[in-house]
Amino acid sequence: xxxxxxxxxxxxxxxxxxxxxxxxxxxxxxxxxxxxxxxxxxxxxxxxxxxxxxxxxxxxxxxxxxxxxxxxxxxxxxxxxxxxxxxxxxxxxxxxxxxxxxxxxxxxxxxxxxxxxxxxxxxxxxxxxxxxxxxxxxxxxxxxxxxxxxxxxxxxxxxxxxxxxxxxxxxxxxxxxxxxxxxxxxxxxxxxxxxxxxxxxxxxxxxxxxxxxxxxxxxxxxxxxxxxxxxxxxxxxxxxxxxxxxxxxxxxxxxxxxxxxxxxxxxxxxxxxxxxxxxxxxxxxxxxxxxxxxxxxxxxxxxxxxxxxxxxxxxxxxxxxxxxxxxxxxxxxxxxxxxxxxxxxxxxxxxxxxxxxxxxxxxxxxxxxxxxxxxxxxxxxxxxxxxxxxxxxxxxxxxxxxxxxxxxxxxxxxxxxxxxxxxxxxxxxxxxxxxxxxxxxxxxxxxxxxxxxxxxxxxxxxxxxxxxxxxxxxxxxxxxxxx
Amino acid sequence: xxxxxxxxxxxxxxxxxxxxxxxxxxxxxxxxxxxxxxxxxxxxxxxxxxxxxxxxxxxxxxxxxxxxxxxxxxxxxxxxxxxxxxxxxxxxxxxxxxxxxxxxxxxxxxxxxxxxxxxxxxxxxxxxxxxxxxxxxxxxxxxxxxxxxxxxxxxxxxxxx
Numbered sequence: 001x002x003x004x005x006x007x008x009x010x011x012x013x014x015x016x017x018x019x020x021x022x023x024x025x026x027x028x029x030x031x032x033x034x035x036x037x038x039x040x041x042x043x044x045x046x047x048x049x050x051x052x053x054x055x056x057x058x059x060x061x062x063x064x065x066x067x068x069x070x071x072x073x074x075x076x077x078x079x080x081x082x083x084x085x086x087x088x089x090x091x092x093x094x095x096x097x098x099x100x101x102x103x104x105x106x107x108x109x110x111x112x113x114x115x116x117x118x119x120x121x122x123x124x125x126x127x128x129x130x131x132x133x134x135x136x137x138x139x140x141x142x143x144x145x146x147x148x149x150x151x152x153x154x155x156x157x158x159x160x161x162x163x164x165x166x167x168x169x170x171x172x173x174x175x176x177x178x179x180x181x182x183x184x185x186x187x188x189x190x191x192x193x194x195x196x197x198x199x200x201x202x203x204x205x206x207x208x209x210x211x212x213x214x215x216x217x218x219x220x221x222x223x224x225x226x227x228x229x230x231x232x233x234x235x236x237x238x239x240x241x242x243x244x245x246x247x248x249x250x251x252x253x254x255x256x257x258x259x260x261x262x263x264x265x266x267x268x269x270x271x272x273x274x275x276x277x278x279x280x281x282x283x284x285x286x287x288x289x290x291x292x293x294x295x296x297x298x299x300x301x302x303x304x305x306x307x308x309x310x311x312x313x314x315x316x317x318x319x320x321x322x323x324x325x326x327x328x329x330x331x332x333x334x335x336x337x338x339x340x341x342x343x344x345x346x347x348x349x350x351x352x353x354x355x356x357x358x359x360x361x362x363x364x365x366x367x368x369x370x371x372x373x374x375x376x377x378x379x380x381x382x383x384x385x386x387x388x389x390x391x392x393x394x395x396x397x398x399x400x401x402x403x404x405x406x407x408x409x410x411x412x413x414x415x416x417x418x419x420x421x422x423x424x425x426x427x428x429x430x431x432x433x434x435x436x437x438x439x440x441x442x443x444x445x446x447x448x449x450x451x452x453x454x455x456x457x458x459x460x461x462x463x464x465x466x467x468x469x470x471x472x473x474x475x476x477x478x479x480x481x482x483x
Numbered sequence: 484x485x486x487x488x489x490x491x492x493x494x495x496x497x498x499x500x501x502x503x504x505x506x507x508x509x510x511x512x513x514x515x516x517x518x519x520x521x522x523x524x525x526x527x528x529x530x531x532x533x534x535x536x537x538x539x540x541x542x543x544x545x546x547x548x549x550x551x552x553x554x555x556x557x558x559x560x561x562x563x564x565x566x567x568x569x570x571x572x573x574x575x576x577x578x579x580x581x582x583x584x585x586x587x588x589x590x591x592x593x594x595x596x597x598x599x600x601x602x603x604x605x606x607x608x609x610x611x612x613x614x615x616x617x618x619x620x621x622x623x624x625x626x627x628x629x630x631x632x633x634x635x636x637x638x639x640x641x642x643x644x
Binding site: 045046057059064066111114115130133134135136138139142145146148149150152153156166167168 | 493494495503525526527528530531532534535565573578581582585586604605606
């Protein structure tokens with residue numbers, strides 16, 4: 001019988017996640033690791049380029065979350081051009097950027113939940129992979145799948161309207177923004193077609209929140225227990241402790257809620273955060289300096305943000321936040337799959353913030369750019385969909401970039417993802433000498449909770465398969481599977 | 484006939500920008516020659532919302548860079564498929580087609596133009612060899628777009644992969 005091999009052209013330069021699991025003589029898991037195997041030194045590539053190119057250049061890094069890199073770079077350059085460290089922009093400059101950012105968060109969270117997570121929830125980890133995807137969701141829950149598509153489209157349109165274009169957007173510039181929101185776009189987003197306006201997005205965001213809570217009430221032990229472990233949590237918070245995805249000060253709490261970092265100006269991040277290199281992974285392992293690499297690692301992203309903040313400054317999301325906090329009696333939430341719960345609260349918050357901003361007259365008029373006195377170093381942080389994103393730039397007197405350091409969200413979550421893989425390996429693979437499809441997916445589900453962007457973390461492009469290898473006590477490869 | 488020509492890839496990664504560059508050039512040509520009813524779009528990658536974008540079209544041609552062992556460029560019919568990879572936030576052409584069928588009950592004729600690329604570093608600008616391939620694909624696409632109904636009727640006589 002003939003065999004047909006189809007090669008899709010989209011699989012080009014490929015980065016991939018690789019999990020290795022080692023067993024002892026009785027097939028008990030002794031060690032598991034998530035390796036990130038593709039690396040390209042992006043930071044070195046941009047050295048020597050004029051600093052003002054950075055917000056566009058960094059979009060080369062990743063075609064998946066270019067807006068986050070675009071804005072973090074622009075925030076760092078605000079400092080370099082003397083426009084202040086987050087509070088110095090004009091109202092129009094800051095609010096247009098915030099709208100762009102909430103559009104990015106909204107589309108990214110919608111995509112992640114509907115496209116990648118809902119199949120696991122609706123069909124189960126051990127369901128047939130042939131139906132465990134969004135096509136399967138479309139067949140059985142068409143409304144949910146359509147909502148995911150239209151919410152993602154809405155977020156993308158917000159990005160187009162604020163960044164200027166889909167590819168290599170130029171909206172954010174050092175010191176501000178290069179355009180106002182057009183009256184046509186404002187009208188479209190506020191009063192556009194029924195399935196494409198902000199009220200419908202709010203409606204659907206509330207609906208998917210209810211969907212998840214209903215699922216949680218019926219599957220609480222699975223959601224609570226899967227790959228659950230204590231950790232520190234780090235994010236930006238507003239000065240008054242509010243959730244703020246665009247700007248704030250650094251705060252970290254431990255697994256019990258004690259503040260282990262608070263009110264830190266992120267221009268000083270190097271005093272508090274260090275990155276460890278391990279021989280088996282190209283992705284670094286960040287940690288809080290004063291606690292050291294063993295105790296100082298932390299989670300970032302939606303779960304961490306809702307653990308570090310005191311409240312959410314939008315009414316619908318705040319009401320959900322109160323219910324969410326009650327689950328853990330006000331203490332930090334250390335349940336891995338509660339990332340999804342937290343992500344949906346942020347989805348709702350983003351919809352509320354977009355509506356507020358779209359009704360703000362500052363978006364339609366006012367000064368766009370702040371000018372000041374140039375300095376040679378600037379650091380920009382923001383809360384990207386996947387967590388805290390660090391951009392650090394230094395320039396010389398010829399305005400060329402001399403030093404660039406990026407700590408992307410997925411890198412911040414490196415140790416937690418490894419911990420999650422380890423937890424799943426013990427639960428699902430102890431006593432087994434073969435990798436089954438449900439085991440593969442259990443590992444994926446644990447990693448997927450963090451919504452990692454391996455493209456960002458490894459600077460690769462193309463598809464991101466996962467390879468799992470199983471080794472016996474003599475370090476011989478006994479099984480290997482690839483998604 | 485409603486037609487969409489959609490290029491995708493990251494122009495900041497050299498030849499990965501082949502699809503985007505081709506669509507940019509085709510769009511300029513369409514304006515010059517006053518060709519109507521053709522919509523052009525470009526993005527870093529395809530995603531789920533593109534299922535809605537193709538749902539009201541009769542013919543869709545995606546253009547993408549390729550590492551396959553092909554001479555310069557070729558065209559293939561895109562069949563629906565349900566495979567999604569582990570954490571990627573992009574969708575394959577087949578996945579977009581399948582999603583379009585399931586969510587919007589539409590089945591446009593979808594083709595994928597593969598253009599051979601060679602260099603993928605963090606640089607703007609397409610390599611000379613890839614640019615030659617794109618020029619050939621561009622000439623070919625101009626012929627196709629002047630008589631797009633032929634794509635539907637005589638699919639197998641085109642430069643298929």
